[in-house]
Amino acid sequence: MAITCGLVVANIYYNQPLLAEIGRTFRLSESEVSLVATITQVGYTLGLLFVVPLGDKRERKSLILVLILAAALCMAGAASAPSFVILAAASLCIGIFSAVPQLLMPMAASLASDEERGRVVGKVMSGLLIGILLSRTISGYVGAHFGWRTMFWAGAAVMVLLTGILAQMLPRNQPNFQGSYGGLLKSLVTLTRDLPVLRRSALVGTCMFAGFSAFWTTLVFFLESDTYRYGSDVAGLFGLIGATGAFAASFAGKSADRKGPDFGINLGILLFVGAYVLLAFGGYYLVGLVVSVVILDVGQQMTHISNQARIFSLLPEARSRLNTVYMTAAFLGASLGSLSGAWAWTHFHWPGVCGVGLAFGGMAYLLNRFYGRTASVIAPAL
Structure with missing residues (x-):
């Protein structure tokens, strides 16, 4: 499951180190070509909202295989x-059909005991995070040496191969929801309305993913600017550096089991804000940029894993839908972060990007500290 999460989610992030090269191919400005990253994340959000809830209604293995094959065609x-x-339309569909990890995450949580759920979710999430970060490294190298189109062809081939492997190895996982698809989607509203903890986690996730996406969307422009004058291959290497955040996923899961999710969330937000302060002042120096990337990724992943551990403990029979609400909010934040980061880079360059990241990190802290703390929890009728 961890390997599958990493390989599939990589489809969404291959384009980030390639944006400058794609822009040159189609003669687009930096702000225009940034729409590729934004559109892909919008597609992923649509997949979360309309496809992932089916994990509570349809048998998950067959659903996952269909989605991965569709992702291969879109790649x-x-x-x-x-x-x-055409590239933008394909990118939208890549995002929609690459929502597979968010079907696997509740599946893993359902197989784990209550005492080990955080650790198991953290372990599967480690695979997803490594896929996110190493996809940028691989994509940057392939794009610099073989062209950006080669990277998408390679991604399509990986998806076809993965489908064959999963058909043999992935266990079947039967759903719990017996109602209609319309009732399934309607229950998303009920869950969001009646669970303040879910709303708080979703809003925190929105802010954290926005700040995270603002950084990674604009990093390639910063590295190609006069400050560094690096190419897409070096931009991709920063994904390898950021892969250290994957190690935080396991720690965050264990801390959620021992100390409660709030500990990991608060620590992650603190690290995230600290990383952006360091980026603002030390990002112009390679050592400062490298250290900041490590801290930023660790902070993001600690917050994310702890948030998921918190929502998966709410209603076991609705984990796919709980994850849908949370991850839809998170990737709406990612799309907002891509747009905000590109706008800030166009108008204010690196200080503007850092300002955007600090603003989102500050909002995440305030929401987690104050939102929904006094509201009573109503058990929804599902």
Whole structure:
């Protein structure tokens, strides 16, 4: 499950180190080509909202296999795109069909005991995080040496191979929800309305993913600017540096089991804000930038894992839908962060990007500290 999460989620992030090269292919400005990253994240959000809830209604293995094959077709469409419009449409569909990790996460949680759920979720999430971060490293290298289209073709081939492996190895996992698809989607509203802890986690996730996405969307422009003058391959290497955040996932899961999720969330937000302060003042020096990337990723992943451990403990029979609400909010934040980061870079360059990240981190702290703390929890009728 961890390996599958890493390979599938990589589809969403291959484009980030390649944005400058894609822009040159289609003669687009930095702000225009940044829409590729934003559109892909919007597609992922749509997949979370309309596909992932099916994990509580449809048998998960067959659903996952169909989605991965569809993602392979879309990756091939992006690789052969003759125009930016076709690339944008393919990117939207890549995002929609790459929501597989958010089906696997509740599946892993359902297989774990209450005492080990945080650790198990953290372990599976480690695979997802490594996929996110190493995808940038691999993509940057392939893009610099073989062109950006080659990376999308390679991604399509990986998806086809993965489908064959999962058909043999992934266990079947039967759903609990017996109602209609419309009732399934309606219950998302009920869950959000009646569970203040879920709303708080979703809002914190929105802010953290926004700040995280603002950094990674604009990093390639910062590295190619006069400050560093590096290419996409070096931008991709920063994904390898940031992979240290994956080790925090296991620690965050264990701390959620021992000390409660709030401990990991608060510590993660503190590290995240500290990283952006360091980026603002030390990001112009390579050592400062490297250290900041490590701290930023550790803070983000600690907050994310602890948030998921918190929501998965609410209603076992609705874990796919709880994850849908949380991750939809998180990737709406990621899309907002990509737009905000690109706008800040265009108008204020690196100080603007750091300001955006600090603002989102500060909002995450305030929401986690104050939002919904006094509200009573009503058990929803599902």
